Amino acid sequence: MIRVTIWNEYIEEKMYKHVAEIYPEGIHNCIGNFLSEDKNIQVKCVTLSMPDQGLSEEILNNTDVLIWWGHQAHDEVTDENAERVKKHVLKGMGFIPLHSAHGCKPLKLLLGTSMCLRWKHNEKEKLICVNPSHPIAEGITEPVYLDQEEMYGEYFDIPKPDDVIFLGWFSNQEVFRSGCTFTRGWGKIFYFQPGHEEYPIYYMPSIQRIIKNAVKWAVPVNRRNCDYDNKKVI
Amino acid sequence: MIRVTIWNEYIEEKMYKHVAEIYPEGIHNCIGNFLSEDKNIQVKCVTLSMPDQGLSEEILNNTDVLIWWGHQAHDEVTDENAERVKKHVLKGMGFIPLHSAHGCKPLKLLLGTSMCLRWKHNEKEKLICVNPSHPIAEGITEPVYLDQEEMYGEYFDIPKPDDVIFLGWFSNQEVFRSGCTFTRGWGKIFYFQPGHEEYPIYYMPSIQRIIKNAVKWAVPVNRRNCDYDNKKVI
């Protein structure tokens, strides 16, 4: 059983009517619903407004893979909670920041770069697989067309990814490394660009397939039980 | 002094009037001309129709970096000559296959993949730097616009590059890893997609700058003097 925790800041769905119409129960529940169709996946949804911002030691201890959606409230996540997420990734927890979560605190702590990019609303995107042997690309070797998406464009200030699985072509002459993996410590990270809150991206079967694939890929292979301190050899 | 040998199959410039108008002395001489502006670069041009197809042991022994342009006559290069180029790369010689040289024999021997891609004439390309700290990107952090270029699109069947320096955006909804580096043995390889023979791509200052940068980067760091056989340790 894969224990997936879906963290959502859950603000825009409550603040904007047109977002609420797309995700009436929040993006987290939309993602939780399609993941739950897989009986090997157990979903828990948490949000920014919950106790401990939904990021307590207990919750993370019971998480194999953490999915994260955030946008306007990155700074409201406490440094302590961001550090806790980072430590769990280093110990093995999988981490899947989606779309505007490129700028979330835990990812910035883990990757060390500014994560800056270029952006523009309402463009067409074509998502193209350039890594057909990667488990996250299973079943997704043909292009995925997004009629409306927020364009994210290069230069995207990330460390060199372990693997670039998807490149995004955008109608306004921009490209983007839209699906990238990183390893930090014993944990695996998949950043996936699609999923602006104003478009029903997470209802698309291909996008759901990619996220499911990513969850399976990100499950810890080994769990680190040592401390992080340097160790003297005798 | 960097000794650059420019190999060109030199067929289309003689066969087609509209190509000859763009490159009256052949693509090799166009490239040779702008490289020669740098007084630290010494250029030698060779073509398929020369003795030893321009790829003799003596020529390669006196080459630091080999630039290669070929298209319709890949199969006419002998296996022996292709193997010789490969061996010199493994010993340290830099290698810069341009555009349709993605399918040339020495590169296929070195990379081991099919090099297949998708293609279409006469599209717009925007070349975007995704690796601003790489020496080949020196001075090229802003996009380069090609009004007319042959589109090359993914999936491009190459091994995982050491570095992807430029991504290509194309007007027909395609993307491409347009500038990629590989290391094989002691030699460095830069594959660069722009340069279809029907468009005056190699006259563009930005393209020239990239090729010059690549030449400097590809100069052998160390020269391998051992044989390639396995070596028993005593």
Place this chain on the structure above:
Amino acid sequence: MIRVTIWNEYIEEKMYKHVAEIYPEGIHNCIGNFLSEDKNIQVKCVTLSMPDQGLSEEILNNTDVLIWWGHQAHDEVTDENAERVKKHVLKGMGFIPLHSAHGCKPLKLLLGTSMCLRWKHNEKEKLICVNPSHPIAEGITEPVYLDQEEMYGEYFDIPKPDDVIFLGWFSNQEVFRSGCTFTRGWGKIFYFQPGHEEYPIYYMPSIQRIIKNAVKWAVPVNRRNCDYDNKKVI
């Protein structure tokens, strides 16, 4: 069901008594035996002396992962058969060359380098995991000690691996990238250094675990059904 084909040149086990004592039924059957303990793995063993050298189109069409052990007869494998293996890897088949199979023809065709290394019999090896989040390292985060092994030492002339999972420490002051992955086309490759025929390496539970892990990792994610030719976009 994972269909694993184990190819062995099967010469030394018949030629040398002390090797036969270790692997009376050949290295292939030793490996086949421990893999068959997993009921999701279906094993077929083939050897150099079989029709088509055990590498017919039919056999490879029914192979998900090909394990290869060879040493002194690399040159006896026909070019045609080596090319066929290469093509199946590019279409998705997993490929696991073991020990002296670093010099086998299909691997050299796929990687493009000389594969040269340094070697010496009868040293101690300590195999150290440097990539604890990789599926091939599952359960193998602690060192594996080999009391007797053939030392393979750097410089090992391979392309930059996608991942180095294990480093080998040797008692004669040598190190080696002992477990490396590569991707070529749609296929995954794992080269694993341990397994000299004079020592009972493939009976060690940790070594068996690594090979089992590698088999599961190398199963094709996607199968390529297109041809390898360039494709014109209309």
Place this chain on the structure above:
Amino acid sequence: MIRVTIWNEYIEEKMYKHVAEIYPEGIHNCIGNFLSEDKNIQVKCVTLSMPDQGLSEEILNNTDVLIWWGHQAHDEVTDENAERVKKHVLKGMGFIPLHSAHGCKPLKLLLGTSMCLRWKHNEKEKLICVNPSHPIAEGITEPVYLDQEEMYGEYFDIPKPDDVIFLGWFSNQEVFRSGCTFTRGWGKIFYFQPGHEEYPIYYMPSIQRIIKNAVKWAVPVNRRNCDYDNKKVI
């Protein structure tokens, strides 16, 4: 002219007599001396006890490559100063943390991992080049023997390096990725393990050559002049 700033915490050379005998003017001045032999390199030495801990905006603005040696006082470097170093790296400044500087604050901010490792005093090390085409390996393709060095052993908790240039073999059955490169933003990082303060490592010509090579390699290729904020495309 390459402007190199050498930062040293400069504590152990003053605290311990046996260290002072090796580095009477501090490790920074030893390194500064051999770098200054190259007339294209301009050296400035700074230490922890200076104003702004030697890390003011003005100093970093005039630095192309920052070399860092620190050990017991990592925590005394202020968060503000560590962040400033990080930002300059992201803008292009080269960064070369040596030996125990694996644990320094700016490197941890840039790499995001725990940097944990195993350690032991007074072992033999053999430094082995596994990347002969990398500029940092220029002239260093043969092994370098260190009669006495502090062993650093795996698992070393770093992100996957862009390149591993040197592997370290140690007499106590340990190996280490002793010379690794990383890119963060527009800046290049080289971590180099040799250089425990109790042994005269930085007087060795091969070690000096490697550090000189690294300085030349780490010089910014492009300088980033934009801010780090996300940028809206109009």
